[in-house]
Amino acid sequence: MGKTLLQKVWDLHTVRRLPTGQTQLFIGLHLVHEVTSPQAFDALRVRGWTVARPDRTFATVDHIVPTQDRQRPFLDVLAEDMISALERNCREFGVRLASLGDERQGIVHVIGPELGLTQPGMTIACGDSHTSTHGAFGSIAFGIGTSQVRDVLASQCLALDPLKVRRIRVTGQLPRGVYAKDVILTIIQRLGVSGGNGFAYEYAGDTVDRMTMDERMTICNMSIEGGARVGYVNPDQTTFDYMKGRPFAPAGEAFDRATRWWQSLASDADATFDDDVTIRAEELTPVVTWGVNPGQSIGIDGKVPDPERSSDRQAITDALDYMGLTPGQRIAGMKVDVAFIGSCTNGRLSDLREAARIVRGRHVAPGVKALVVPGSDSVSRAAEREGLADTFRSAGFEWRGAGCSMCLGMNPDKLAGNQVCAASSNRNFKGRQGSPTGRTLLMSPAMVAAAALAGAVTDVRELVQLTQTAGDERGAD
């Protein structure tokens, strides 16, 4: 009987079965950032441990970095403390670090792939739930807490229970103006925010096969929003083409050997899955969240639910109250105060290209604060070179330095009061964007761009005659 990629990678990385019955799993790449690591390094110091495999560990700064004034020391004393602590910890324990000012700096889930640190067949861990992003390469990537960061630093291993695998096949052609973000929001809406508990999601089907790595990353990134800690796509030629020439990717004959190994890890044709789901791409529309979790979403043509007609009355009433929405109201036309393009979900170059195509020659609506925060310094430089940054600036967007920024508001980029934000990020939880009463509407970067121009939630398919589909640019990066 065939095996899934998850089983193959799991078996290859199994050190032993622990007395607790869990598997001791070797972690091939540990990515570290400033927020979830300081207590872990402290624990190592207390116990007199070293970092077991600094050669398999790489750190950067993203969550707390300012995106405007990046002069050191930061005006934000706590941010300065946290970054200094990471710099000190990396020096002391011999961990490679791309700090601010290093051209490799950026959101940890953007730079791992960019640098070729992320590779197919690896086990990857990081103290951040969106580590599932790296699964786009056919790696098995886990978001972990700080105690587990300590475990990985000290032993390069995790103690884990096996996961079931649900295959989610997306088939058919995505309509114009419908993106990878809409696919994953639809999956979460259909399967629920806890539907993936205990599962790894394998994304497959011809729609996913045709997707770029950036698009696959967007989908895998939000697996956790559906409750699945791990999401992955089988590696294929698109993956190998992306890997080629990356700084940490194998080169020359080693690349050919690597490719053969990577190919061997894809799920077998006769692999069995614990569950199978199919999504038809043709039926999808641009999606917008209306509530306070990423499963509470509707198509742009839709109306927000009426709690009286739902079994989930309390939760819907609560969400509508928080969002200031009326039951049955159309989501299109809802006024927005802020537009945020960025995050590990949608802060890559192709996302900025798509959004720039919408805003080119137009201007942000009066009273709307719009900002673009590139996912990495490298994305930022490329966007400057291509003229995207100028496009955004002349359209009235603020162009910022790379970081997590307003996705979670740990730096000065926050919502104020009960502002409504059209966001290309991943979470619309209460208070998520830094204001306890702030409101978030999740959507694709193109939809955020459209909302910024109109000052309200708008169907990107109507706003502009799209001259190209997203797919026409596939393979460009």
Add this chain to the structure above:
Amino acid sequence: MGRITTISGRALPLRGDDIDTDRIMPARFLRGVSFDGLEQHVFEDDRKKGVHPYNRHPFDVAQFQGASILIVNANFGCGSSREHAPQGLHRWGIQAIVGESFAEIFFGNSMMIGMPCLTASREDVQALMAAIEKNPRADVHLDLQAGTCETEGFRCAATLPPKVREAFTTGAWDTTGMLLEDFDEVQATAARLPYVGGF
């Protein structure tokens, strides 16, 4: 590390499905290099709003102060992997959580710090919450081995997956030592992986 077999104390019911870790511990309190003081910020933003039926958040209700067992509904702790959320609850005084279901990362993080998350049926959680609200001073007793939750006039099953139960009852819930036990085998596993040697 210590064995955890039973936990007793007063309980605190917190209603609602899908309570995420951003609500348990808003991100601005992650700005620091230690977990110290996080207990002061548990549910900080929710607590400003007041919650039915107490007209205030359960963490601010007088009779629930000093509670050590938290009772929750479904998918508790979803979202961000921040360990600051269970750390804050633990430092506030919570020693165990009983709920309908838990998000996976939260469940694991809680286990790592010795705070078991036990699962009970929806009906039992409702009945347990009602019993506590009726008699907030009554102690709740959790027996990890037996998989039971008991309070005055009410008893139900509250269980852990067998391996997790064993980890708590044998004191193996702190994993680092266990993972370092056979480091030669770790290195041997790494050496067999083609990418570790650069192909």
